[in-house]
Amino acid sequence: xxxxxxxxxxxxxxxxxxxxxxxxxxxxxxxxxxxxxxxxxxxxxxxxxxxxxxxxxxxxxxxxxxxxxxxxxxxxxxxxxxxxxxxxxxxxxxxxxxxxxxxxxxxxxxxxxxxxxxxxxxxxxxxxxxxxxxxxxxxxxxxxxxxxxxxxxxxxxxxxxxxxxxxxxxxxx
Numbered sequence: 001x002x003x004x005x006x007x008x009x010x011x012x013x014x015x016x017x018x019x020x021x022x023x024x025x026x027x028x029x030x031x032x033x034x035x036x037x038x039x040x041x042x043x044x045x046x047x048x049x050x051x052x053x054x055x056x057x058x059x060x061x062x063x064x065x066x067x068x069x070x071x072x073x074x075x076x077x078x079x080x081x082x083x084x085x086x087x088x089x090x091x092x093x094x095x096x097x098x099x100x101x102x103x104x105x106x107x108x109x110x111x112x113x114x115x116x117x118x119x120x121x122x123x124x125x126x127x128x129x130x131x132x133x134x135x136x137x138x139x140x141x142x143x144x145x146x147x148x149x150x151x152x153x154x155x156x157x158x159x160x161x162x163x164x165x166x167x168x169x170x171x172x173x
Contacts, residue, residue, distance in 0.1 A: 009042060011067070013067070018072055020034030032137050035095055035159060039097050048099060049062075051066055052064030052076060053065050060078055061078065062077060074157065074158070075160070077156055078154065079101075081150070081151055082149065085148070087108055087146040093138065093160070094137075094139075095159040096158050097133065098131055098157075100155045101153050102130065102131050102149070102151045102154060104148045105126075105130050105136050105145065105146075106145060107138055107145045108123060108125060108142065109142040110141075
């Protein structure tokens with residue numbers, strides 16, 4: 001991606017991700033690689049925290065939309081050092097990358113029979129530390145995740161498709 005302004009870099013990134021979804025929707029490995037490549041220029045921007053519009057975050061104080069078009073959103077948010085965002089499921093696929101700092105990111109797969117409302121038995125599917133530029137995809141069947149900031153000044157970037165066709169997008173089912 002070549003960009004001349006911060007807003008064109010964000011727009012170029014979003015357009016590249018949308019194109020990657022269209023091109024590699026059935027191949028999670030290629031799609032993940034394309035999304036990571038698309039985010040590379042965005043993560044490299046030193047002034048990313050100055051862009052976007054405020055968004056009310058569930059577990060964080062600072063959260064801003066960098067891009068939103070009704071089908072795709074790119075959000076930047078801060079996680080205070082040591083704060084753990086508990087296991088949760090968005091119901092749609094999501095990517096998480098680190099803009100600044102470090103995050104311990106855990107992805108879970110639900111292994112119970114789902115008969116008890118408000119309770120779940122989870123098995124860890126992926127547990128790793130992410131640093132700037134690192135990337136994780138959260139999608140069924142391992143679509144529950146939690147994360148903890150491991151340093152001050154930790155900011156994450158998420159890409160979320162509002163389409164509920166994760167199975168098609170990631171070639172599952």
